[in-house]
Amino acid sequence: MMKNKGGSEVTMKLDRRRFIFSAAATSAVATAGALFPGISFADWPKITTNSGVVSWQKAPCRFCGTGCGVLVGVVEGRAVAVKGDPNCSVNKGLCCMKGYHSVQALYGADRLTKAKVRKNGEMVEVPIAEALDLVAAKLKETRDKHGKNSVAIYGSGQWTIPDGYVASKLFKGCLGTNNVEANARLCMSSAVTGFMTSFGIDEPMGCYEDIDNANVFITWGNNMAEMHPVLFSRMLANRKRRTGVKIIDFATRSTRTSQAADKSILFKPQTDLAVANAICHEIIANDWVNWNFVNEHVSFHKGKTNIGYGTEDHFAFTDQDEAINFADFKLFLADYTPEKVEKISGVSAKDIKYMASLYGDPAQKVTSFWCMGMNQHTRGTWINNLVYNIHLLVGKISTPGNSPFSLTGQPSACGTVREVGTLTHALPHGTVANEHDRQMAAEIWGVPVENIDPKPTYHTVEMFRALDRGDIKFMWIQVTNPMVTLPNLKRYRNGALKDDRFVVVSDVYPTPTTDVADVILPAAMWIEKEGLYGNSERRTQHFGQIVNPPGEAMSDTWQIIEVARRLGFEKQFPWSQENYIEKIWEEYRRFHTGPQHEMASYKTLTERSGVQWPFVNGKETRWRFNPKHDPACNNGKEFHFYGKKDNRAWIWARPYEPAAESPDSEYPFWLNTGRVIEHWHTGTMTRRISVLHNAVPSSYVELNPEDAAELGVVNGESVKIISRRGEITIPVQINGRGVPPRGMVFVPFFDESYLINEVTLDAFCPISKQPDYKKCAVRLEKT
């Protein structure tokens, strides 16, 4: 079936967006103008036949990577209420506004309930079996005609573990292509490469109990008060309960986190690299180094410098590590005295010394938190390394309260993308490049080992570049919305719209991504199917099917199984709909056998509100690398960093290098993007929750009041934000919940009516390939 993508069709495709845009423009006036209409009542229709009897069932929350336990109240097959699960150690009974109203996201009137395929340019409803036939046929035809690497699957950290597992098994194991990526690449791949380069093994060594034990919290570019509010509340509770607990917010803009913190320290974008090095400089200069720890457990390394930004197609980079010693490291840090770094970073030498003294004081237990600020960074791997450097120099790691803690933003970024390995280079255990790992995968999957290609193909940005170039012609997108989230978005949307590109989208609501689809598969959402997530603290969380999916909506896992069978892989996908999640889990679990990553059984997971791995002999592991807690430690010492061959954690000499694009006379402002507490990801779910949409109905741009005055705009007026890639016109918010410093603007990215990613730059960290959504240069025009 050829797609007719003539001009009229593109217009048709965009009609839905236009409609939403005009609606949003109306509500934008309300938001930005701070109008307050009369209260209208939440006069929802009531289920009238029930006797007040509610049954409650456990699930992990659908939204962020915190992994709160929720109890979903069900009446007559409908989810009607939510409570925090008091038995879940993550949140102990408390949720945030998104969690409490999460079940309302199931009931948007525009749920996709039928499959649609493009026929003569029109999307036409068809039985889902027919759509799956077409997906399988088109995949096969494309592969036969253009080779195995012309087909791709793109999922997300919202994939359940079984979703990602069957995707990897089908594409890597059966179809022999490493074209498997997930939007977690855009979200936490720098965290992964940070862990791999510093520790040789992925995911945090600590757990949320660190929050109850630390005296000092330093948030690195991380607005936790809005992004991880349940964990932030736990931090506030600790501060309230005990004396001398401090929260330091180290960030590029003033946020609710800055306001709650004991001290807010602002730095210029990208200079966190310099400040982290200056903190190490101070720790060494004052001899706050924990020598016992460093001598026993640390080795020193350096890598390549001037490593580029990946803005060109086919960009390739491989780091090369070189062993150095402490003296070399100290010499490297000579460039980073607090006084010198003050000039680069705008952070006073006094504040740098203050932060160093907190890390250096042996009496303080220090936990550092970060998320997108450090990960969405063209030197994301480096800044992850540098924060580990600080903790390693003072030995504050892997013990309760001493924790460099990398948070995640999606409910199963860890569980599905990092642990299942749904990235081009990865397998459920290890990497495609490793022969032993390929053999293990081939054996468990029941495929010839030659099927698994040892060469990685495309990381996410390059995958969409390949779609634009035509190297990829078939792409299946599940549970994510790249037509809102990709940086430099115009290029990739135009690429997806090109003739002879075939795009399949599995989703629960219409989105800008379903707008470019040739086939739309209606998906079962969250508790409409059984599944498992994995949160930020190595916790695997099972949920059963609690309500039925609407219409013909089907779980993403089962969609993949249906297509795999149509392609002739019945042997690899033999499961029945009654127990496929259990069977898949038990098969997948074999990849992680052993004390470093042992996972709990299906039965155990169904009985508990999440289980932390390694789960050995019925015991969860709270702190890895610490033999008091971690059964994988076997060196007889106080710590065992077994991820690296030298059994040590690695300190890296990583310099400050500037951002890919910095403000200049033509484009004088930094553009920073991010989230608000009300909305999650691209808002496709949270915007359909009235309480949340009513609170923040549309996006806006935060301006510093002085910049706004200079530009002559007031709250609610619009400005045009222009970069070298694109422009948007958007209402201004001044002195709202976030205030950027002079020379920076901030735009929440949730709103498809204001596609800020048409303005952002597709530069990425050369090691992690994660784009930097926090820094590019723009200019503003009053409209």
Place this chain on the structure above:
Amino acid sequence: MMKRHKQRNRWVVTAAALCCLTIIHFAGDRGFSAGGGNEDFDHQSGKLYKAYDAVPEPYLAADSGDRNLAGFYELRQYPGSPPRIPHPLDLTFKGNNSDCLACHAKGGYSAEFGKYVPVTPHPENSLCYQCHTQKVTDERFVPSTWQSIKPPRLGLSFLAGAPPSIPHSLQLRENCIACHTGPGAVVEIRVAHASRGNCRQCHVPAVQQESFSEFRRN
């Protein structure tokens, strides 16, 4: 884990939905919190006694008639959901502790709104905007097919003349004084005998629910 599971059954049977606001700053350091608090809400009567001690008797007994149950539910998506913030907040609202708790920790009369202020039953959770949303528009993004459930009936007594049972979960609402006494209380659920503080001497939690089935035991 087994043990905790049983505990849950115990409190959870007492569970469900309704009240919300309170009086007094009590025991912020010992109450339930997101971090490491006691998970057994049925065991937190301390909050109630402290609140009773701290609130002057005239305030307990005062009645303004400002709030009614219809208005109470209008702010909620389902019985027990965190209510929206029903009054304007200007754009500089930062959600600091002091902003909300300045009024909602202790109650009292607000000249700004010309009403008595409802009191939160859980002032120890100071990140108020974590759960409570503002409202700047009435519009919906798209229509919704959401249906709520009927709130619990008032005056549920097992015997004629017996004290009514508690029809909602105690989770985050352990302090009866906060919502059921004082001039900020909803009139329909205000108690007529506000001078008494040992509420659960007479009122038993009784929530109609199916037994919990969230853990499937194979």
